[in-house]
Amino acid sequence: MAKNLVIVESPAKAKTIGKYLGRDYQVKASVGHIMDLPKSKLGVDIENGFSAEYHVIPGKSKVVDELRKAAKDKEHIYLASDPDREGEAIAWHIAEKIDKKGKTLHRLLLNEITKKAVQEAIRKPVALSRERYDAQIARRVLDRLVGYQISPLLWKKVRRGLSAGRVQSVAVRVLTEREREILAFVAEEYWSIIAALEGALPPTFEARLAKVGDKRLDNKVFRIGNEEEAQAILAQLQGATWKVAKVEKRDRRRNPAPPFITSRLQQEASRKLGYSPARTMGIAQRLYMGIELGAEGAVGLITYMRTDSPRISPDMTNAARTHIGETYGPQYVPERPNVYRSAKSAQEAHEAIRPTSLEYAPDRVAPYLSREELNLYTLIWNRFMASQMAPALFEQTSVDIAANQCTFRATGQVLRFDGFLRVYMEGKDDKTAEDEDDDEKQLPALTEGEVLKLLQITPNQHFTQPPPRFTQATLIKELEEKGIGRPSTYASIMDTILGKEYVQEDEQRRLRPTPLGMLVNDLLVESFPDILNVEFTAGMEGVLDQIEDGQEDWRKAIERFYKPFSSDLERAEKEMRDVKGVGEATGITCDVCNDGEMMIKWGRNGEFLACSQYPECKSTGNFRRDEQGTIIPLEKEQVLTDETCEKCGKAMQIRFGRYGKFLGCSGYPECSNVRKMGKPVTSMGVTCPDCNEGDIQQKWSRRGKMFYSCSRYPKCTFALWDRPIAEPCPRCQAPFIVEKTTKRTGVTRRCLRTECDYLEAMETDDTEVEAVPIAKAS
Secondary structure (H helix, E strand, O other), rough: OOOOEEEEHHEEEEHHHHHHHHOOOEEOOOOOOOOOOOOOOOEEEHHOOOOOOOOEOOOHHHHHHHHHHOOOOOOOOEOOOOOHHHHHHHHHHHHHHHOOOOOOEEOOOOOOOHHHHHHHHOOOOOOOOHHHHHHHHHHHHHHHHHHHHHHHHHHHOOOOOOOOOOHHHHHHHHHHHHHHHHHHHOOOOEEEEEEEOOOOOOOOOEEEEEOOOOOOOOOOOOOOOOOHHHHHHHHHHOOOEEEEEEEEEEEEEEEOOOEEEEHHHHHHHHHHHHOOOHHHHHHHHHHHHHOOOHOOOEEEOEOEEEEEOOOOHHHHHHHHHHHHHHHHHHOOOOOOOOOOOOOOOOOOOOEEEEEEOOOOOHHHHHHHHOOOHHHHHHHHHHHHHHHHHOOOOEEEEEEEEEEEEEEEEEEEEEEEEEEEEEEOOOOOOOHHHHHHOOOOOOOOOOOOOOOOEEEEEEEEEEEEEOOOEHHHHHHHHHHHHHHOOOOHHHHHHHHHHHOOEEEEEEEOOOEEEHHHHHHHHHHHHOOOOOOOOHHHOOOOOOOHHHHHHHOOHHHHHHHHHHHHHHHHHHHHHOOOOOOOOOOOOOOOOEEOOOOEEEEEEOOOOOEEEEEEOOOOOOEEOOEEOOOOOOEEOOOOOHHEEEEEOOOOOEEEEEEEEHHHEEEOOOOOOOOEEEEEEEEOOOEEEOOOOEEEEEEEEEEEEOOOOOOEEOOOOOOOOOOOOEEHHHHHHOOOOOEEEHHHHHHOOOEEEEEEOOOOOOOEEEEOOOOOOOOOOOOOOO
């Protein structure tokens, strides 16, 4: 009988670890968190030092009983949940619920799940970290105080169902400020002049106008502002002799990027593979916990995927250098190992995300991986290998060409040694002129004083561009640079803001705040300037790090936060604009009563215009916003739809009531048929398990309830009420699992297969709340 018990979070991780330990060890899974704050109330005792009222998550009592039973006759208990704050909280909660009498508790911190790492951790276990657990409690309490106290206020002032959160609301603010920059941007015209030239030797090449007299053309201080100015310069160049004034050559080195940390992995997977941060982290979790490799069994292929440290162990650095030399040649191995610096807040106990062993090259494990697993593993492998390789070497040439009083410049570069580029090149989000200069361009051999032949000269009109909208990848980069969030939170931040009605993602995967998102942001910034302050939020992340390092008491930190917050909350109750009752002013006079002002109001189906003299005047209407955000009311004939009335056959039109838009027959009052507005159909990225041809789509029933069904309906009638998640079941490897949210149990995930008993309660953010009574600040 086993004398030792090892407890991890997931069955897949348990299976992999169990393979490396003998019969003296029993390995059990908690299937995620077993305790959390209650859903039905605040769950924080403000008057008693902000004590967190943790309780067993509904549906997890069976798991707790199984862990207690397993621990009953064991001498040593090893808690091997993930090596971060979340994992530490799971370990402490398990320790609280099992019988510890006569037993020794140990903590295992596994940066990778390999035989060597697991056995080393068993030989050298550590104690549970009170400081790391306190940091997690502080984060949970902070999020609960903000989410459960601001969200009901938004229900009261704007609309039911809205929410706010300590970190995600700041992310929406970043998007809103960028959107306002774009709306306020005024494009300015400028021109470039390109000359096609030919020297004594091929090839022909292009040169760009760089200077006019002594003035450098930078398109800021000095630019060609219109066609008239461009034509004047062309006239000046008529009959000019084109002569090489200067040739400058220099060698340029390009160094490899560091191995992946969490944020960089999410960004690069978005750029190169098109994966969302949540999808990336789900795949990485499977690669970390263990993949079945035939006769070898389950093997953890990558190190822990939530890290902000680019550190690599000396053993793995040496192994990579040996592999690079044997595979690509000694010239690809740098003289000294490449070492990368961490950010100040990085946890140096962790390593970068890398392969656990160089025995498992992507081509070797490819038969055992799904397509997305192989794609991500290959990305991690190549990035790690490249990070330990020699730099790429370029010969860069710059040529100045004089023509009358103008100077044209041609640049080119030739790759002399590919170095790390043999394996990997980092992606780009938004290509700039500097990136274009990095493109390889071959210039002919030119000498100073050489006269060139002008083949063609072309003026080109341009307009300055506004700053680009963020993608999920660039928003994560922005948040990281501002110190907002941590490796474990980036994916959930993206999921949260996209899951609300505050942000939309367009076809180019650009994030745009909705009018509702911008309105709520403005209300929160006015009422809670600290909570929505980027520097303040980043500072709180620093405080959490200090708590984890034992330099700060978590209760005192929460108290310092709560005093001004409770004052802001009390003031907001009285002073926050009441958009729900009054609406948002537009300055547009009602064309029915000619007395009231049309106000923007929010109904169940979105925003609409309503007269401020309601109920005396019941005029309502729809509107659109132009590129500058100006409100433009729509006429009736502008909102006819392609849908026909099933009663009389006439076109249905969009109409407006106290709850927003709905469809009504254009034949009214002769025909009074009405129905709810249709909502968009969205693919869930999951193949239908019945027909294996269609994909599962999010749809809406006639009563407005969301459901999920096959895109091949009516040929395939497969349908679900629970939301499909594009992640394999961790227990039976079914291609997807489903997620259900209820008021009583919160968010749970389960497997659809009847023979599989996978069920997991998920920890959620504290923004989905009921309007529960909240303890008043003293």
